[in-house]
Amino acid sequence: MTRLVSIVVDADDHLALARWWADALGTTVTNERDDEAGFQLPSGLWLDFVPDGDPKTTKNRIHLDLATYADGEHTALVERLEGIGATRIDVGQPTEGIDWVVLADPEGNELCVLAPRPHEQYDGPVGVIVFDTAEPARVADFWSLATGYERHDGNDVWVELRPPDGRGPHLALCAEREPKTVKLHLHLDVAPLAGADQQAEVEALVAAGARRIDIGQGDDVSWVVLADPVGNELCVLSPR
Numbered sequence: 001m002t003r004l005v006s007i008v009v010d011a012d013d014h015l016a017l018a019r020w021w022a023d024a025l026g027t028t029v030t031n032e033r034d035d036e037a038g039f040q041l042p043s044g045l046w047l048d049f050v051p052d053g054d055p056k057t058t059k060n061r062i063h064l065d066l067a068t069y070a071d072g073e074h075t076a077l078v079e080r081l082e083g084i085g086a087t088r089i090d091v092g093q094p095t096e097g098i099d100w101v102v103l104a105d106p107e108g109n110e111l112c113v114l115a116p117r118p119h120e121q122y123d124g125p126v127g128v129i130v131f132d133t134a135e136p137a138r139v140a141d142f143w144s145l146a147t148g149y150e151r152h153d154g155n156d157v158w159v160e161l162r163p164p165d166g167r168g169p170h171l172a173l174c175a176e177r178e179p180k181t182v183k184l185h186l187h188l189d190v191a192p193l194a195g196a197d198q199q200a201e202v203e204a205l206v207a208a209g210a211r212r213i214d215i216g217q218g219d220d221v222s223w224v225v226l227a228d229p230v231g232n233e234l235c236v237l238s239p240r
């Protein structure tokens with residue numbers, strides 16, 4: 001089986017953006033290289049930033065919802081993020097009756113700051129990975145297999161998956177009507193457990209509806225690039 005190991009963000013300036021997000025989440029960058037920069041969340045999940053020459057042209061299909069846990073923390077976090085370079089944006093959200101604020105990071109990547117939701121049992125600074133996708137009910141079983149997450153709730157237009165140990169962000173698959181026209185600007189990396197057979201796990205995901213794709217990764221890499229049953233990219237890393 002594979003499990004979710006990282007959220008990968010394409011960036012114009014991957015070092016600066018990694019440092020911004022580390023500051024936003026109250027931590028520091030622990031891995032800085034010419035081809036990657038990132039840090040681990042408390043759950044062990046990595047948030048990685050990689051240089052990419054393609055500019056962001058549409059609303060991201062994956063974004064992060066930041067969790068808050070105490071009265072007053074929500075407003076304080078929004079104000080702090082604005083103070084370090086985030087901006088409020090309109091992505092069509094309601095103007096009243098919501099408990100979140102939509103922001104963009106310095107490179108325009110959308111994020112939300114959630115008011116406290118004790119009933120959701122979030123764990124850590126990132127409460128939810130929100131994944132807008134075609135046919136969420138259809139791809140839910142695939143993403144459960146790929147990430148090791150378990151289905152918690154949902155219907156035909158929305159499915160929530162949660163890590164079985166309760167540690168780390170939830171994964172919310174939400175219906176997206178607009179057709180996918182560009183490579184994901186954020187994508188998810190999964191990996192087999194240490195000692196497992198990477199190619200066998202890739203074949204299991206292919207059998208579940210994925211297909212191998214070429215996004216210019218070349219032949220001399222340690223990971224395998226797949227598209228899920230509706231065309232969303234993901235990478236299968238080496239066992240770890």
